[in-house]
Structure formats: C-alpha cells, structure tokens
Amino acid sequence: MNFSLVEKTIAWKQFFRDVQEGLGHAYIFISEDEEQLASFLHFATLACFCPTVCCECETCESVADGSHPDVYRKNGDGMKVKDDMEPLLERVEMRPVKADRKVFVIENADKMNPSCQNKLLKTFEEPPPHVTMILGASSESGLLPTIRSRGKKLYPEPLSSRDIIAELTEDGFDEDTATVAAAYSMGNLMRARKFAEGGNYRDQYEQVFEMLMQLKKSGQIAEYVMGPNFAKDKIALTLDFMDVILSDAMKELLQTDARRFTVGRERDLRQVAAGFSAQGIAMSLEAINVAREQLKFNVNAANVANGVLFAMLEARYKWQKKG
Ligand SMILES: [Zn+2]
Numbered sequence: 454m455n456f457s458l459v460e461k462t463i464a465w466k467q468f469f470r471d472v473q474e475g476l477g478h479a480y481i482f483i484s485e486d487e488e489q490l491a492s493f494l495h496f497a498t499l500a501c502f503c504p505t506v507c508c509e510c511e512t513c514e515s516v517a518d519g520s521h522p523d524v525y526r527k528n529g530d531g532m533k534v535k536d537d538m539e540p541l542l543e544r545v546e547m548r549p550v551k552a553d554r555k556v557f558v559i560e561n562a563d564k565m566n567p568s569c570q571n572k573l574l575k576t577f578e579e580p581p582p583h584v585t586m587i588l589g590a591s592s593e594s595g596l597l598p599t600i601r602s603r604g605k606k607l608y609p610e611p612l613s614s615r616d617i618i619a620e621l622t623e624d625g626f627d628e629d630t631a632t633v634a635a636a637y638s639m640g641n642l643m644r645a646r647k648f649a650e651g652g653n654y655r656d657q658y659e660q661v662f663e664m665l666m667q668l669k670k671s672g673q674i675a676e677y678v679m680g681p682n683f684a685k686d687k688i689a690l691t692l693d694f695m696d697v698i699l700s701d702a703m704k705e706l707l708q709t710d711a712r713r714f715t716v717g718r719e720r721d722l723r724q725v726a727a728g729f730s731a732q733g734i735a736m737s738l739e740a741i742n743v744a745r746e747q748l749k750f751n752v753n754a755a756n757v758a759n760g761v762l763f764a765m766l767e768a769r770y771k772w773q774k775k776g
Pocket residue numbers: 503505506507508509510511512513514
C-alpha cells in the first residue's frame with residue numbers, strides 16, 4: 454500500500470506526532486484490513502529510524518529488507534514462550550547496535566497465546582528506554598486487557614472507495630473490477646484485492662447475488678442457511694454483499710442516477726427488486742444491520758441467517774409494491 458494512503462490518516466498523524474516529539478514505548482495498531490495493517494507496521498518502523506520515511510536511504514532500505522540490526526519482527530501467530538518470546542525479551546535488554554533505539558514489531562499480536570502475552574506484559578509495560586514495541590492486531594478482542602491498556606492504541610481508518618479503486622487500478626486491475634471490488638470491500642483493501650483477484654470471494658458474491666434473485670418463499674430459507682455462505686467464517690461477508698446488492702436494487706427500483714456498484718447487472722438488480730417497494734428494501738437493509746449487530750454479540754450464525762432472510766421476505770410482503 455502506498456505511503457500516501459497511510460500518511461493522510463488520523464492514526465498516522467497521531468503516531469507521527471510522537472515520532473517528532475518523542476516516541477513512546479508501546480503502540481498497538483488495530484485494523485481488520487491485513488494489507489493496511491502490514492503497511493502501517495512497515496512505515497511506522499521506518500519512521501522510528503528515518504522520520505521523513507524517505508524509503509530511499511540506506512536506513513530505510515535495511516529496515517525494508519530486514520537487515521537492520523535494531524529491528525526485530527515476529528509473528529504472534531504460533532509464537533511459543535520458550536522458543537520465541539524468551540529470546541525476544543533477552544534481546545530487548547541489549548543495547549542498540551546501529552541506531553539510538555531498538556524497535557520490536559509483533560504482527561498478529563492478537564493471535565499470540567495468553568502465556569506469551571503474559572510473558573510479554575512486564576516488558577511491554579516498561580521496556581528499557583531505548584526500546585519501542587509496536588504490535589499489530591486485527592481486533593482488540595484477542596489481546597489481554599492488561600496488554601491492551603499498556604500501549605497507545607491507534608486505529609487506521611478504512612480507505613475510501615476512491616483510494617481503493619486507485620490502488621487496484623495501479624496494480625493492473627481494470628476500472629470496472631476495481632469499482633465493484635471497492636464497493637464490497639467496506640474500505641478494506643485486502644478484501645477488495647481478494648475480490649478483484651476472483652477466487653472464493655468472487656464465487657461467494659455470485660452465489661449471494663443468485664440467492665437474492667431467487668429467494669421468494671420461506672420454504673427456501675433453510676437450504677440457504679445450511680449452505681456455505683452463511684457459515685460462521687463467511688456470514689459477515691455475505692451480509693456485506695447483500696447490503697451492496699440490495700442498495701443497488703433500490704437505486705434500480707427508484708431509477709436514480711446514483712452510481713451502481715454492481716457494474717453491468719441492471720437486469721439482475723431488477724430481478725432482485727421484483728416485488729419489493731422501496732420501503733421493503735429499506736427494511737431489508739435495516740435487517741442486515743441488525744444481523745451485523747447480532748454477530749458482534751456472538752449470536753449463532755444460523756440464527757442470524759434465518760433472522761435476516763425471514764425479515765427480508767416479510768419486508769417484501771408487508772410493503773408489497775402496488776399493482
Ligand atoms: Zn530513509
């Protein structure tokens with residue numbers, strides 16, 4: 454990801470103020486977007502040694518290629534206390550070799566097991582003055598509350614559609630693909646890229662589209678709910694797909710000029726919208742938001758799926774199109 458996309462975020466500005474005024478001892482970057490998170494960790498590490506983040510000097514190059522002696526990068530996923538955490542903590546105690554500080558980066562920190570996190574805690578709380586620790590996590594929930602409260606938490610904001618489209622077209626994807634991918638990504642570049650590349654994400658999108666075109670009777674719901682797209686690890690994305698498709702169906706129904714994110718699918722959208730009034734679609738979109746909330750509170754995926762599909766059918770019949 455381009456530094457320009459990192460640089461303009463509030464999260465970066467908060468971090469960069471510390472670079473200029475004095476780095477703290479512990480930071481936690483939190484983003485669900487793996488690609489964005491990796492970029493933040495990378496540029497934040499660079500900034501600790503080259504405040505202009507020039508990406509060209511010898512220092513920047515050695516940080517980037519992993520040869521800088523004062524940078525330690527570890528993956529929290531699969532980390533073991535004896536083999537990984539203890540050696541890392543020993544290194545924390547050593548003086549920097551080349552720069553005036555050492556930087557320890559742990560990606561996937563939320564996947565570190567609790568014993569590793571506990572082992573890290575004391576150092577994370579109060580490392581030697583020459584040390585800065587930077588953790589990357591996809592969510593806070595995997596971090597122990599004690600770790601969470603000891604670092605400065607920074608939340609990179611989701612990207613705009615425009616930025617995602619620019620990033621993808623720069624990487625060689627055509628404009629239409631980039632536009633659709635950006636619409637489904639909800640600001641998550643990693644997700645947009647996976648979508649643009651096709652594969653599972655694309656299949657899931659097509660299946661959700663098909664489901665919305667076909668779903669007419671409550672008798673069909675059970676089969677969809679049992680299907681792969683409402684499994685625990687896929688339901689969130691299915692809901693996002695439903696959201697964008699139904700929003701576009703609404704635009705089609707109302708014949709507005711607003712841009713469709715589902716590029717070139719007007720006929721399919723009309724089939725999705727068939728029998729719906731605008732009010733009915735609005736209620737369905739509301740049901741999707743309710744479903745997202747339920748997932749946050751760990752409601753079982755099948756129950757959430759059932760709820761949202763029944764609510765959609767109900768919305769369609771309750772607010773049926775006249776005539
Ligand atoms: Zn540099």
